[in-house]
Amino acid sequence: MKWPAIGYARATSLDELWRLQAEHGAAAQLLAGGQTLLATLAFRLSDPKILLDITRIAALRGIAVQDGVLRIGALTRHAELGRDPLVAQHAPLLAEAAPLIAHPAIRNRGTIGGSLAYADPAAELPACVVALGATIVAVSPRGERRVPAEAFFTGLLQTALAPDEIIAAVEIPGTQPTTRSRIIEVARRSGDYAMAGLAARLSLNAEGRVTSPRLVFFGVGSGPVLAARAGAALDGWVLDSAAIAAAQAALAEDLDPPADMHGPPEMKRHLARVLTFRALSPLLRASEVAE
Amino acid sequence: MNEIRTADSLGLSREDLPNSYIGRSVPRPNLPKLVQGRATYTDDVVLPRMLHAAFYRSPHAHARILSIDSAAAMLVPGVVRVFTGADIAKVCDPWVAVLAHLKGMKSAPQYALPLDRATWQGEALVAVVADSRAAAEDGVAALEVTFDPLPAQTDMATALAPGAVVIHPELGDNLAFQRTAVQGDVEAAFASAHKVVEARFVSARHTGVTLEPRSIIADFSRADDTLTVHLATQAPHMIQSVLATQLHLEEGRVRVICKDVGGSFGIKVHVYPDEVAVAAISRILGRPVKFIADRFESFGSDIHARDHVITGRIGVDAQGKILAFDIDDLTGIGPYSVYPRTSAVEGNQVVNLCGGPYDFANYRCSTTVVLQNKVPTCQYRAVGHPIATAVTEGLVDMAAHAIGMDPIEMRRRNMLRDDAYPYTSPAGMRFEGLSHHASLAKLLELVPVDRIRADQTAKRHKGVYRGLGFAAFIELTNPSPFMYGIGGARISAQDGATVRMDPDGSVVVASGVTEQGQGTETILAQIVAHGVGVAVNKVRVVTGDTQNTPYGGGTWACRGAGIGGEAALQSAIALKDQILHVAGTMLQASPATLDIMLGEVVDKTTGTPRISLAEIGRVVYFRGDTLPKDLPREFVQTRHYITKEYPFAFTNGIQACWVEVDTATGMVKVLEHWCVEDCGRVINPMLVDEQVRGGIVQGLGGALYEHCVYDEQGNLLTTTMADYLVPMAAEMPEIHVGHVETPTKESLLGAKGAGEAGTAGAPGALMNAINDALRPLGAVVTEQPFTPARILRALDAI
Known part of the structure; x- marks a missing residue:
């Protein structure tokens, strides 16, 4: 199917994003990796009037360790999770999860923020961040708010995000030498949910x-x-x-x-x-x- | 072998006989075009003044259409017009898909767009035509259609029961077709049997997923009263005839063009109502109209197949000799039989093919074909074969187990002897020459059975369950008019080829068989190069154009190589004779002393070059004045070919499958798979092997993953590639392919079909392998697809 005619704007900073969101209100839909959104548009299951592309917002990017906490920017692609040395060292569960997520083309585009915000019950990353005791950093024009991963997922495709909030990053507490982690799944074919x-x-x-x-x-x-x-x-x-x-x-x-x-x-x-x-x-x- | 000079047949290397191309893996000349994205699929064709169609499809399995309000749709920018069933019916007649030789068959008239009632979810009801597909979809979204939902008849088991919803009241009931074949005394055979084994098998409704979706551009020109149709199809001439008839046009004024096609598998050999509607719309508007099915609507409108429930019995004596088969098949085909091949053929094939590889005397097999409110089913790759093979081979394995006999020994004792031909099977099929025992022997050279059995035993001690399964099969190929023509369908069993030489010595072949991405054009080039005596890269191939190729049937039932290939070979030989006649005159030599090799006329005994084809071409085409006045010089020859001795050229083969079942999760891993098949003469070994491998993957897909799932109300639940699981490379095993060659004597080429053998045998071999793995645990599965849930249930784990 073909998309309906739809507007597009790219925000290069959070301030610009807030301005665009204020301008378009509920008619706007955020676009990051697009791996869920674009399919729902093609099926005409959602009807936003404009897509706000957040992939160039620097504040949402990057992987860093500070004070023993691993911070993963919301725009981090699944493929990056799978190859980043800091992730491998501080949250090997995520590195182990990456190859289980769909197929390479999807891993090259999909983002951790998008996966957590969509909250598919069969997705790997929501389960991983809960297992890791992570904190979801939400940001809005009102500032930052930290939500424990356990409290973030509130129901089928539902999260604790307020309508004006987006995920900025995920913070994962440091591992100890005694920490063990593992992710396994049973899927009909490799790459399936x-x-x-x-x-x-x-x-x-x-x-x-x-x-x-x-x-x-x-x-x-x-x-x-x-x-x-x-x-x-x-x-x-x-x-x-x-x-x-x-x-x-x-x-x-x-x-x-x-x-x-x-x-x-x-x-x-x-x-x-x-x-x-x-x-x-x-x-x-x-x-x-x-x- | 039939008398074709090949390097092999002369004991030479291919370097000794450089333009011996039959039996040789030459690269596909059209491959660069395909992999560079330079192919011309129907969607690549853009015509001036072209419009785009999108369809409003029924959200209900069964509903009366109360009203269609197109006012809002007509206001959508870009929308040109909205067409209902009544609009289309003004220029397009309905059709009834029955064949006269399928006695008692019935189906209801089907309109391109229904007049007042939707009978399956996904049925096209209203067409919106606009200047882009996106605008047409916007228009579809703006349509207001109201329905009175009706109860849906979805379960084939209740289709004939009292109280069933009769889908077409004028037919009286939901029975489309019924046939029983009986041979011998089945009851007496069972009464005397040492063991009788009975089982119920289910083959799930699935579909063929082509990379390129169904695609059509219909272009009716009022200026010259012609309809030109660009269509992704397997049978251009059949479509030409159907469109002419339904739209009241002269057949000669309809031209069907089919350039590159991205996979067919039988999906693209049928008449689809939405495509006919597009042709009718173009007829009305006098403008080209394009329709490209998207994946979502393909799942709800491409034909489905293989929705069968079968109970079967086998009786054997104490030595394992098969005494009788008794099989009862029930299949649901949707609300209409599909035009013009009908939807009764699959069930009919089950009756024709069960027990096929074996020598036994008593047979009863019936098929009952019923209507239901689901997507219509019709012929899909290896029509009926995977069902018949799984039932037959499942029963044979169960019988072997019941009498404690090794499954290989069981088959060896019962398979038709290789010297038993000609032979007529209990189902009435005539076999010219098969090679079951040679194929089994070849298979056992490839499959390390002893090592596998030792590994199986060792692994079982560690709680790892592996199994080895076999499935012998027969396959119907090279069909004669007995398949469709005698039933009244205008589907040609004959095919033709025109081969010509141009002034530069290059050769062009135009053929009625079609290229679907499987390599037809490659083998045609090989055959013609071999027949004329030129390098294969000097041959250009034209297919897929009813105006520029000889009349033919196209590609289906594995007839491209066997029928189209023979026509190409005969016309190539005729052209060669004509060239040598002219060359003999020019060289003052007897044509019999000359030959053509790699584009040079040579002295036959010494191989000394005498004159090039290009020089002959120059003289004939530009200096014809220098040749004797009465010399025939037509460097174009056409030959047609049709099988005459046998209704079908049967092939045979046997497959083996080696699996590991994770008994904790119910997951099946296919470790290795083997197939030995006998398609007669192999023209291009690489292409045949890939056909077999692709067919096996499709067979394994249907047996493990693919399933069109419906709820009880007739809602199709599997409408995306995330829900409808096709087999993917990561799950597929190493596949080993071997051949035995028993050429058909009906043709010089000796080729039979090769495209469906893989699909025919793979599900049965896989089922037997899974059950071999599960046997120590007392579990048996016979319901496809063999999902984790079904395996866990069989194991009593859930």
């Missing part, structure tokens, strides 16, 4: 004891699902087969997945248990594995 996925981060001390586990599932709810009971079943315990089994069992309470085209809710529950085992079992000590 996952039928179920898990982004996990936890600390594992020298005795093999788990602290601050965060198991965040995607593709199984209305947004990223932090499995609190499964986490509690691991927290403070030595990671062994029994602990993994307890976490798997606790998922029954954590998850209430919807059916989708690929299968019924019970399939997603089953896959979540499988993913829990597969994500955690590589962290088992050698003695456990040998058994």
Whole structure:
């Protein structure tokens, strides 16, 4: 299908963006990587009168570490996440997630800010930022506001962003030597949205004891699902087969997945248990594995 | 082998016989054009005064159209006119897609745009014509159409039940066609059988996803009363005839031009109502009108296929000898049979093909073809074959397991002997010559069965489940008029080629078969170069123009090489004879002592060059006065070819598939796949191998991923490439291809079709491989696509 006739303006600074937004109000739609927006325009599912291109706003770009916090600009493309050395060092979960996101052409265009703002429940990055305990930096003419990732995703395709706010960056707390993270998913074909996925981060001390586990599932709810009971079943315990089994069992309470085209809710529950085992079992000590 | 001098047949290397091109992998001459983006697809054609059409499509599976208000649409800038079904019907007749030889078949009259009722979601109802596609879509968005939604008949299982919604009341019921083939005494055979195995198979509704969508430009000229149609099609002459008939034009005043086509797979061999509407609109407006289907509307308007539920029984004796097959097929085809090939052919093929590779005496197979409120189905690559093969081979494997016999041994004991031909199958198919045992032997050279079985056992101890599956198949190619012509369809089973030599010694071949991106033009150039005696790069190929090629059927049912290729070979040989006759006169030598090699007339025994074709061309075309007055000098020859002895040239083959099933997630990974097939003489091994590989990928796609999913109300849920999953390179295995060559004796070329073999066998081989992997766990899957959910259910994991 063809787009309807539509206006376009490029903002080169936040101030210019605020001015354009004030001018066009609800008729304006932000354009960053465009990987979701442009398809919805072609399907005529949304009807903005003007696209405001934010890709040249320097304040939304860049990856840096300051005071032990990794700040990733909202315009960072998925492909950049996958190859940036600071990301690999301070948030390897994101580097590991990048190749799972769609296909190269989409990774070359799509941005982390766009993915988080769209909040697709089957997307990798929302789950990753929740697992990492990240903070979403929202900015508006009123200034900056910091929202914990956990509180950012409020429902199906819904976020805590106010109508005049945009995502400026994601801030990720530093990792410790004891931090372990892992992302795995089950998708029909490589590059597809996952039928179920898990982004996990936890600390594992020298005795093999788990602290601050965060198991965040995607593709199984209305947004990223932090499995609190499964986490509690691991927290403070030595990671062994029994602990993994307890976490798997606790998922029954954590998850209430919807059916989708690929299968019924019970399939997603089953896959979540499988993913829990597969994500955690590589962290088992050698003695456990040998058994 | 038939008597063509090839390097192989003479025991020579290709350097010894430089213009021996048959059996040789030459690069495709049209490849640079395709990969450089310089091809001419229909959408690349831009004509003066051209308009663009977009369609308002039914949001309902079944609804009465109450009103169409186009006032707002007509105010949209750029919109020229809005056409309803009634507007189109003034210049365009409806059609009824039945074939006389499919006895009892019925279908309702179908209009280009329906008059008062929508019968599937996605059916084109109103056309908006504007000066750009975008403006036309704006106009569609501004239309006000009101409906009275009607209950939809979607489930084929209830189509004939009391209380079913009868989609076309004038037909009385939803039964489009029914046929039962019976041979022998099936019940007695089952009664005497050592084992009887029964299973239910499902083949899911899927579609062919072409890179280039359906595309048409219709250009009616009032000045000379001609309709020129640029169309992405497999059958230009068929479309010429249909458009002339429906629009009341003389056939000779309709010209169909089909330059490059970006894939067809059967999708582009049918008459689509929206395309006919475009032709009618051009007829009314006297202006060129372009319509390019987008991907979204393609899913809801391109033909679907393979929506079947089949129950099957097989009976075997204690030695594994197959005694009988009893198969009952049910298929839903949408609200109309598709014109003019009809939608009963797929079910009919299931009846024709089940049990095909095997020697058995008792057969019963029936197909029941019913109407439903979904996208119409029709012929898609390997029509009916993947269904018949999966059912047959699934049953054979189950029977082998039931009597504890190795599946390879089971097949060896039952496959038709290689010396059994000619042979008529229990379904009534006549086989000229097949090579099941030679193909199995060749397959076993390629597949390391012992190593695979050892690996399978070792992996199972580690909880890894791998399986090896086989599927033998037959494939119907080179169709005679028995396929469509005897049923009354104006679809040519004959094809022609005109070969000419120009003054510079270059050669042009014009052929009735068409290029769909698969390499038809390459093999035509090879055959003609071989036949005349010129380098392949001296041959230009013209296809896809009803005004400039001999009349023919086009490309479908694997007939391009076998039918079109033979016509090209015969006309090339005739041209060569004519050239040698003139050369003999010029050289005062007997033509029999001369030959043509790489554009030079040579002394046949010594190979000494005598005169170049360019010199002969110069003399004939510019100094004809120097030649004897009575010397025939027509350097243009046309030959037509049609198969006469057999209704179809059957081919055969066997595939093997090696998979790993992740029993925790239900995911299937295809590790390796093999195919040995016998398409008769191979003209270009590289192209044949790629056809087989592409066909296998399409077969695996249908068996693993592709599914047009509907809800109970008849809403199509898979309308994007994110929901309709096509096979992609990352998931596809290494595919090994081997050949056995049993040329058909009907033609000098000896070629049969090769394009559908891969698709025919792949789903069955994959199903058997998955079930081989799952067997220790007691799970069986027979419902395609083999999704994770279905496999997990079979494993009782969910």
